[in-house]
Amino acid sequence: MDDRRRRFEAQALPHLDAAYNLARWLSRSPADADDIVQDAMLRAFRAFDGFRGGDVRAWLLTIVRNCWLSAGRAKQRRGHTVLEDSIVDAGPDPEETAIQTGHARRLEAMIARLPDDFREVLILRELQDLSYREIAEITGAPIGTVMSRLARARTMLREFVKEGA
Amino acid sequence: MSPDHFADHLLNTQSYLDGELTGAEAAEAERHLQTCAECQAFAATAADVSDALRKAPRYTAPAPLRAAVLARLDKEPVRFSPRSFWLGAAGGAGASALAAGFTLMLMLPPSIATLTQSVADAHARALTSGHAIMVASSNHHTVKPWLAAHAGLSPPVTDFADAGFTLTGGRLDEVAGRTAAVITYAHGNHEVDLFAWPDRGAGLPESGMALGFRTAFWKSGDMDFAAVSDMDQAAFRKFVMLARSQRE
Numbered sequence: 001m002d003d004r005r006r007r008f009e010a011q012a013l014p015h016l017d018a019a020y021n022l023a024r025w026l027s028r029s030p031a032d033a034d035d036i037v038q039d040a041m042l043r044a045f046r047a048f049d050g051f052r053g054g055d056v057r058a059w060l061l062t063i064v065r066n067c068w069l070s071a072g073r074a075k076q077r078r079g080h081t082v083l084e085d086s087i088v089d090a091g092p093d094p095e096e097t098a099i100q101t102g103h104a105r106r107l108e109a110m111i112a113r114l115p116d117d118f119r120e121v122l123i124l125r126e127l128q129d130l131s132y133r134e135i136a137e138i139t140g141a142p143i144g145t146v147m148s149r150l151a152r153a154r155t156m157l158r159e160f161v162k163e164g165a
Numbered sequence: 166m167s168p169d170h171f172a173d174h175l176l177n178t179q180s181y182l183d184g185e186l187t188g189a190e191a192a193e194a195e196r197h198l199q200t201c202a203e204c205q206a207f208a209a210t211a212a213d214v215s216d217a218l219r220k221a222p223r224y225t226a227p228a229p230l231r232a233a234v235l236a237r238l239d240k241e242p243v244r245f246s247p248r249s250f251w252l253g254a255a256g257g258a259g260a261s262a263l264a265a266g267f268t269l270m271l272m273l274p275p276s277i278a279t280l281t282q283s284v285a286d287a288h289a290r291a292l293t294s295g296h297a298i299m300v301a302s303s304n305h306h307t308v309k310p311w312l313a314a315h316a317g318l319s320p321p322v323t324d325f326a327d328a329g330f331t332l333t334g335g336r337l338d339e340v341a342g343r344t345a346a347v348i349t350y351a352h353g354n355h356e357v358d359l360f361a362w363p364d365r366g367a368g369l370p371e372s373g374m375a376l377g378f379r380t381a382f383w384k385s386g387d388m389d390f391a392a393v394s395d396m397d398q399a400a401f402r403k404f405v406m407l408a409r410s411q412r413e
Contacts, residue, residue: 002243016234020226034230039354041234045241046377046395047289063293073333074354107221125183126218132185144176151171151179151207158210161217 008048015057016041018128019064025123026068028112040067055134062138065120110160118153121146178204182211241377280382280391283341285375288358288393291338291347297356298334298349308335308348316346320361320388321411325350330357330404340391352404357394359408364389372405381405 019040023033040063044051051059111119124135135150136143171179174197180186181194198204291297300311305322313319316337324332330350338347340360350357369382369389379401381392392405 005238008238013234016231017223017225020230021224024224030227033224034227034233035354037226037230038233038237042237042241043289043292045238047293049376050286050289050293059293066293066297070351070356071354074351103220104222107217111221122214122218126215127221127223132180132183147176147179148171150183151176154179154211154214155207157214157217161213 004048005045008045011056012041012044012048012060015060018057019060022061022064022123022128023068025111025127026065026120027071028108032071036064036067036071039071040064043067055137058130058134058137061124061128061130065138106164110157110164113160114153114156117141118149118156121149122153122157125150172203174201175204175207178207179211182208242374279341281370281373281375281380284358284360284380284391284393285378287338287340287345287347287360288356288378289376291336291358292356297336297358299336301334303332303334305332308332311335312337312346312348316344318344318346318361318363318388320346320348320359320390322348323407323411325404325407328403328407329353329400330407350404352394352396352400355394355396355400357392357396357404360391360393361388363387383409385409 016037020033020037023036023040024030027033027036040060044060044063047063111122114122120139121135121141124130124138125132130138132143132146132150135141135146139146141149177186177194178198178201181191181198186194198208299315300308302308302311303324303326305324309319309322312322312335322332322335326332330352333349333351333356335349336347338345338360340362343362345360345362348359348361350359364384364387367389369384369391370380372379372381374380378393378395379398381401383390383405390408392401392408394401394404396404
């Protein structure tokens with residue numbers, strides 16, 4: 001095993017769960033999350049020499065987010081409607097049906113209703129526990145924008161929860 | 166509270182709730198929260214949302230995915246590092262020869278080895294930075310003038326969607342320290358970058374691989390071109406053939 005592979009396994013691979021969690025929440029589909037993460041890990045590995053230190057997790061999540069965006073663009077080009085297939089196809093995945101209680105499923109559908117820009121900051125903050133600075137780095141948005149999107153996402157989601165209750 | 170605009174004091178309260186403030190700032194935000202009804206209502210909203218999300222699943226990578234990732238890494242070629250090669254090659258040379266070599270390298274146009282590495286670097290950087298596309302359009306009438314205005318270069322821009330390579334846009338980049346126009350394409354889940362810069366009479370490298378990407382170089386008119394992608398060889402050749410055959 002060469003040195004790069006060893007460093008990659010030691011530094012980046014421990015964040016595979018974080019990468020999958022983000023991909024899973026952004027794409028709302030286990031199959032898409034699989035593809036996105038494989039794609040992201042491969043790109044991260046190829047670009048690993050160019051990684052100049054710093055926060056590996058934030059760097060990796062940035063790549064995951066970009067892979068999710070390009071997967072979305074590829075789907076649109078093929079004429080898929082991303083929103084529909086993911087909500088309908090919350091899917092008979094045996095591993096998931098156990099975890100996916102009615103509550104989680106409803107919550108996921110509500111989060112899915114948020115516009116992408118708002119949804120991703122909410123996921124990064126609430127489900128990945130990232131700081132504003134890290135979220136700004138990952139999404140490429142200024143911190144002020146992250147803050148207002150987050151506030152907007154929370155207000156919207158609260159409305160959805162109220163409606164659904 | 167208007168739905169799209171949040172006053173600064175609300176955002177500041179949110180920062181406090183998210184643990185982004187410390188010391189005097191946190192104390193000040195805490196005091197404000199005790200007296201501001203609007204911020205208290207927002208704090209309740211944020212708490213409700215956090216509560217709901219606390220029960221949401223944190224997904225972990227399934228074992229087959231982990232195995233698949235490792236299997237794909239196994240297939241990656243062990244990388245040849247040009248930098249260590251040159252350092253190794255220069256290691257035995259005398260100091261004066263070394264100095265002369267560096268001077269020569271500085272005077273020459275980007276060397277052949279540098280170019281392959283440089284376009285692959287630019288491609289990898291673009292893929293991971295999220296700035297692979299600065300002007301997103303599948304319309305060459307949009308991409309071409311954008312490149313002309315921003316890069317001062319006017320390479321031909323053709324959409325090869327019929328052949329499986331969809332024009333996705335363009336960007337400005339730097340190759341071996343010089344400005345290059347980049348036309349971006351998508352082929353399935355693969356991205357292809359077509360670089361163009363003015364021909365300065367320098368030689369171009371052979372087609373090859375760098376950083377795991379395929380590279381190809383050619384001259385056409387008064388420009389140098391380079392294609393970079395992680396597509397398979399057959400698709401890459403097809404793209405290069407299409408790109409080489411386009412005319413102004």
